[in-house]
Amino acid sequence: MSNTASTLFDKVWDSHVVRKIEDGPDVLFIDRHFIHEVTSPVAFLGLQSRGIGVMFPNRTFATADHNTPTINQHMPVADPLSANQLKALETNATKYGISHWGLGNPKNGIVHVVGPENGITLPGMTIVCGDSHTSTHGAFGAIAFGIGTSEVEMVLSSQCIMQPKPKKMRINVNGQLNKAVLPKDVVLYIISQLTAAGATGYFVEFAGEVFRNMSMEGRMTVCNMSIEMGARGGMIAPDETTFNYINGREKAPKAEAWEKALAYWKTLKTDEGASFDMEYTFDAADIEPMITYGTNPGMGIGISQHIPKAESLKGGKASYDKSLNYMGFHEEDAMIGKKVDYVFIGSCTNGRIEDFRAFASVVKGRKKADHVTAWIVPGSHIVEQQIKEEGILDILTEAGFQLRQPGCSACLAMNDDKIPAGKYAVSTSNRNFEGRQGPGARTMLASPLVAAAAAVTGVVTDPRELL
Amino acid sequence: MAYDKFTVLTSSAVPLPIENVDTDQIIPARFLKATERKGFGDNLFRDWRYNSDDSPKQDFVLNNPIYSGKILVAGRNFGSGSSREHAAWAIYDYGFRCVVSSFFADIFKGNSLNIGILPVTVSEAFLDKIFTAIEADPNAQLEVNLPAQTITIIATGENESFAINGYKKHNMINGFDDIDYLQAMKEEIGTYAATSAY
Ligand code: SF4
Numbered sequence: 001m002s003n004t005a006s007t008l009f010d011k012v013w014d015s016h017v018v019r020k021i022e023d024g025p026d027v028l029f030i031d032r033h034f035i036h037e038v039t040s041p042v043a044f045l046g047l048q049s050r051g052i053g054v055m056f057p058n059r060t061f062a063t064a065d066h067n068t069p070t071i072n073q074h075m076p077v078a079d080p081l082s083a084n085q086l087k088a089l090e091t092n093a094t095k096y097g098i099s100h101w102g103l104g105n106p107k108n109g110i111v112h113v114v115g116p117e118n119g120i121t122l123p124g125m126t127i128v129c130g131d132s133h134t135s136t137h138g139a140f141g142a143i144a145f146g147i148g149t150s151e152v153e154m155v156l157s158s159q160c161i162m163q164p165k166p167k168k169m170r171i172n173v174n175g176q177l178n179k180a181v182l183p184k185d186v187v188l189y190i191i192s193q194l195t196a197a198g199a200t201g202y203f204v205e206f207a208g209e210v211f212r213n214m215s216m217e218g219r220m221t222v223c224n225m226s227i228e229m230g231a232r233g234g235m236i237a238p239d240e241t242t243f244n245y246i247n248g249r250e251k252a253p254k255a256e257a258w259e260k261a262l263a264y265w266k267t268l269k270t271d272e273g274a275s276f277d278m279e280y281t282f283d284a285a286d287i288e289p290m291i292t293y294g295t296n297p298g299m300g301i302g303i304s305q306h307i308p309k310a311e312s313l314k315g316g317k318a319s320y321d322k323s324l325n326y327m328g329f330h331e332e333d334a335m336i337g338k339k340v341d342y343v344f345i346g347s348c349t350n351g352r353i354e355d356f357r358a359f360a361s362v363v364k365g366r367k368k369a370d371h372v373t374a375w376i377v378p379g380s381h382i383v384e385q386q387i388k389e390e391g392i393l394d395i396l397t398e399a400g401f402q403l404r405q406p407g408c409s410a411c412l413a414m415n416d417d418k419i420p421a422g423k424y425a426v427s428t429s430n431r432n433f434e435g436r437q438g439p440g441a442r443t444m445l446a447s448p449l450v451a452a453a454a455a456v457t458g459v460v461t462d463p464r465e466l467l
Numbered sequence: 468m469a470y471d472k473f474t475v476l477t478s479s480a481v482p483l484p485i486e487n488v489d490t491d492q493i494i495p496a497r498f499l500k501a502t503e504r505k506g507f508g509d510n511l512f513r514d515w516r517y518n519s520d521d522s523p524k525q526d527f528v529l530n531n532p533i534y535s536g537k538i539l540v541a542g543r544n545f546g547s548g549s550s551r552e553h554a555a556w557a558i559y560d561y562g563f564r565c566v567v568s569s570f571f572a573d574i575f576k577g578n579s580l581n582i583g584i585l586p587v588t589v590s591e592a593f594l595d596k597i598f599t600a601i602e603a604d605p606n607a608q609l610e611v612n613l614p615a616q617t618i619t620i621i622a623t624g625e626n627e628s629f630a631i632n633g634y635k636k637h638n639m640i641n642g643f644d645d646i647d648y649l650q651a652m653k654e655e656i657g658t659y660a661a662t663s664a665y
Contacts (some may be wrong), residue, residue, distance in 0.1 A: 018659045019652065024634025027649070029656065031665040039551065041502035051652065056660065067500065081500035086503045108536035125665055132550040132574060148552035150644070158649035160656055164632065196487060197544040200573055230547065232573055264664065296487050296547070306552075319486040351511065412496040412549075421519070433491040433548060435514050 005271035008237050009203050012143045012268065016126045018160060025162040031125040033060040033225055034111045035098070037067055037089040038414070039130030043153035044092040046370045056155045057097040061120060062089055065110045066101050066131075067414045070377050070404035073103050082415065086352045093190030096156075105226045109380020109406045112136040112348035116220065117382050123238040123265040128155060132227045133348050133430060138235035139219035140242055141268045143203070145233040167201055167277040170270075172208035175284035181216030182358060184350060184428065184447035186210060187225040188290035188300040190282065195314070196298035200230030202278060205270060210284050211236050216245040217354040224349045225430055228297040237269040272360045289463055291335050292432050292445040294323040297394055299432070303450060303462050326434050327423075327442050335460050338444075342425035343455040344375045344437070345448055346404075347411035350428035351379025353386045355448040360395045360467050362452035368400035369458030376401055377409040399456070413438045426454040470583030472642040476565055476611045477621070479536035481528055482601045488541055488546035490575065494557045495548075507553055508560030527610060528559075533605040540567045540597050540609075545576025555579045565611050567618065569594045580635050581644065587611060587618055593627045596620060 001222060006014075019027040020043065035043075040062070054060065067082045077083040086103065093100035100171040101107040107114060112133055115121040123141040128134060132146035151161050171190060184186050191198075204226050213220060219236050226234025243262060246252045253261045301308070309331045310320045324330060329338075345351075345359050356378070368374060378384040387393050393403055410417040411429040413436065419425045421440025432443035446454075449463040455459055456466070500508040516527050523530040539558065545568040546554065555578040558566065565585045579586045589597070600607040600620045608621040613636060619626035631639075638644060649656070 018656055019633050027652065027656075029659050029663065031663065038499050042504045042552075045503065046646075050646070055653070055656070079500075083500055085500055086488075122665065126639070130550060130552075132548070139596060146550035146574055148550055148555070148574060148581060150552060150578065150581035150646075154646055154649055158653060158656055159660065160649055162634075162645045162648070166573075196547060197570060197572070200544070220549050222500070230544075230572060261664075296489070316486050318484075322485070412491075414496045414499065431489075431491070431548060433489045433496055436491050439495070439514055439519065 002183055005274040007168055007270045007274045007276065008141060008205055008235060008268055009143065012124055012141070013165060021114060025164045026128060027160050028163055028172055030128050030159055030161060031059065032115070032120060032127045034115055034127070034134070035060060035062045035089070035152060036111050036129070036131065037064050037085040039149050040092065041085060041088040042149050043156060044088070045159060046153040049446045050359055052157050054096040054098065058160045059159060060098045060156065061115070062093045062098050062100040063108055063111050063114055064089055065124060066155070066408045066412065067101055068407040069415055070375070070407050070409045070417055073405045080248065094303035106381050109382065110351060110408055113351055113379030113383065114225065116216070117249070117380060119246055119252030122246065122252070122261070123242060124268050128161065133224050135231070135233040136220050136224040136228045136348055138223040138226065138233050139216060140246070141238035141265070143235065146227065163450050165396065166203040168347060169199055169202040169204045169231070169278040169280070170276045171204055171206050172279070172281040173206070173210040173284055174208045174281065175210070177210060177284045178288060180289050180449055180467055181287050182447040182449060183214055183221040185287055185290045187222045188292065188297065188445065189226065189287045190292070191229045191298050192300040193282065194229045194280070194298070196228060196296040197230040198298070199226070202231050204231045204234040206234055206236050207270070212239065215354060217352040225239060225297065236267050279324060289447060289450050291450060292325065293329055295326055295432055295434050297430065297432060297445060299323065300445065301335065301459065303335055305335070307331055307335070317451065336462060338460040339424060340372060340426050340454040340459055342419050342424040343412040343451050344377070344425055344427040345451050346375065346377030346379065346409050347429035348379060349430040350448050351377060351383065353383050354421055356383070356387050356392050356429065357390070358448040359452045360392045362449055362463060363399040363401065363456055364395045366399055366456040368455055372455055372458050374401050375404060375410055377404045378406045380406050401455070410437050412436065414442070417436050419443070426451050426460065470642055470644070471558050473585055473613055473639045474585065475613065476537060477608055479606045480538035480540045480567070480597070480601060480609050481534045481536055481541060482598055483528055483541040484598050487544045487547055490546060490551050490554035491548055493546070493554040494551065499551060499553050504556055504559070508559035508562065511557040511561045519592040522580065537563055538565045538567060538609055539563045540594070540601065542570060543570045543591070545571050547572040550574045552578045552582070553582055555582050557599065558585055567594070567597065580639070583639065583642070585611065585613060585639060587629045589629060590616060591628050596625055
């Protein structure tokens, strides 16, 4: 019956509302809270100055990732400001009894990689973190989104935040994906269709055959980037793929608790006839390997295409010109053949094992292009371990690449991994904003296959030609 | 942290007619290393404002002395990207108390309200009128009236009303924040937590 049909999002949200405020936000209970060194110190200072404590320390998990070096992690961190932030995280975690995976801990890694990997992220949860790509955890059928530091302080002190309920959007992608088209291409394609602000005010559910057939790693890539179309977050209903991924992970429920959880998780899907405020449907056949040419993630095209003319797009020409000017590109330029100076594979978008497998499938038996600097950064120590165990490291080494240590690295360039001004990078991360990867850096976002093709040829190359 | 109360703000405004201004532009990541909330205003729009040798870029609006005021007026989709509250802190610390645009990114909007900056969403047409008014007179005054939920270009009397939910409005007018509110309902939260599945 349509009047009682509800969406996956409604089910999870409504069951977490502690109080509804009239003409105001909902008070939403938060099951899991992740913190890192950059956005938490001021929140802890806030607690101190108010003289209040942490309400449920066992629901918060700390990891150091944003501002950590990716080489020589066993040595003291050289930059005093970075060292100070890492120290603050450790001190605060200890003081309030919060679990902390600092540098050197075998569980350490990017917050959105280690949460799922250790079974902390589960279906039906509400999850927040002071990082916008918290949306990644939505891949498990959780409501997960990024928050600001004031909200970090709220969650620490009361395990709740106050949020107006977003509107609901569903994005369906049906059919079969073409050769060499990865989850990253699917989401870059969707963002290019909706624009970088196209889903602002909405929470997105991804549905349809393409997502049903996708691995958990792929679903995480897609949900990760839902924020790049302005959405509060994205989610995918849990299914056998989800349950198989979670089963046996360290903090996942076991035995009887597992059976009970499973029964609940199976109810977490959108009922037939439930309504959305907005719905889009795309055909998988229309998607080819993607690359961005501008300075927001909505400025993406199929790799074989040419940069569009300003008049063919919505939005201001002045901003468009500014963007192309920054990139040193021109309307109607072909992307294929553009010179590449740096290649970055990593981040919470594409720093999981599947991404390194894809990268290795192209570089195997080839050599790194001489002029290219490549930063290959696993999302966590567990991923690093897998890379070694599966023989991927050998393939990389043989091709002339080096593996670095886990962290956010060049995704936001807070550490030393900065792309120099004016240089071109093909990056598997999530943002191509001006200066995101270093002042003056020029970023082209793409999948691990496109990154690999660029790394071995030294120019933007269609990966289909190398497979 | 409680913040200044906000009722009626009358001020000249600084125009930034650029769309999709993301939080990496508002404050680049390399300035996020502080462990205290201090001095972020100096690095507001750092890479648009200064050359790599730290000399000011003459053509950027914050370096143009004819523009000043407590209101920042910006193009569509302001504050997209990273959730860093540092972006809102930088805007506040620089001296702005209100940002006007035709569209705000969600997290930025929430962060602003949490620290006492009022984000005012106006129509595309009214935004153009504001830019035109400032172009004609860099000292053009705007009145932002929170109790009445209106924004007015004083010279021409043109105005528009804006939306804000009743709870946030009440908080801003009184300088309260959400943490005060949540502290007062801890018992209710504890009761909920006892029934939580996780
Ligand atoms: S990898 Fe990038 S997007 Fe992901 S958590 Fe780190 S900084 Fe944020």
